[in-house]
Amino acid sequence: MKFMDKLPTVISCCFCCFLRAGTVMIALVSFLTGLLFAPNVNHTRGFWDMDPVLSYYSAATENALQVVLGAVSVLLCFVSVLLAIGALCNLPALIEIYQWGVLFYGCTVFLLFTILDIFCFFVHTNCAVAGAVLLGLMVVIVLLTMYFIIVVNSLRMSMKYLNNDEFVL
Template sequence: MKCRLQMDRLPTVISCCFCCFLRAGTVMIAAFSFMVGLFFAPNVSQSKGAWDMSPVLASYSSATESAVQVALGAVSIALCAISALLLLGACCNIPILIEIYQWGALVYAVTVSLMFLILAMFCFFVPPHSYLAGGLLCMFVVCNLLLTTYFILVVNSLRVSLKYLASHEDLV
């Protein structure tokens, strides 16, 4: 028996943020995800963007810092791309583009969380200790995972409803 992850088995919600329709909520999620991707994207070019990791990794090789910044920038650019696909999928009723966003957002959240947990371990266990920075990174990881989970549930609800309506066109 094959064990395959399917997004169709996730729980569904009726509305986004308890106040707006799924399509409008999905468009807001696409816009928010795109802005988050733009927030971290300057790190690919090694420019000092919104997130500067120099103070955290100052005592380590610049190769480590460069690798983390480039990885964070690359997944952020990918998030921008899949957010554009989500916007297109929500506006044009294309469920496969919505599912691409779901898997991409999951990969983004796991990647960013792992990188930030590694940086938090540097903050906690490597002198000079910076407990505040490590704590903030851990809080960011928790918020990132919770927000991504909610986004995936809302987007999945729209995708499932579009698939249901497509299979039952006589209802429309």
């Protein structure tokens, strides 16, 4: 039995819409989130410009983290398109690719924000507000990633159940 098959399931998305519609909305939200952090899309230097308060090695770390965040954001955009195609065309394999992709994205972003938090709280004590905001974003990312995976998995499991040859009325 696969790991994703053991996750809990829900019968609707956000307590109000069907799983397929909710999954398409999740694909759209994920795509826009990936697009927001993708490089050269938003035409800003970065969402955390702490160069005035960081030392040289901290600024280099920040730039490296922005490059990694841009790369995983492009990955998130790609798997979001796969999710939309999988939800609309009844392809559970594409939905599972999204699940693993968004899990990788969430873990990577959590790790990146943890590194930035360490710099904010322990290396440079004058950017505690930025560290607190990053902590809040980390909580939101974990909760949204878990919810998105559960909703998408529910649609995938229902597709697998309805496509089963042993299904008898």
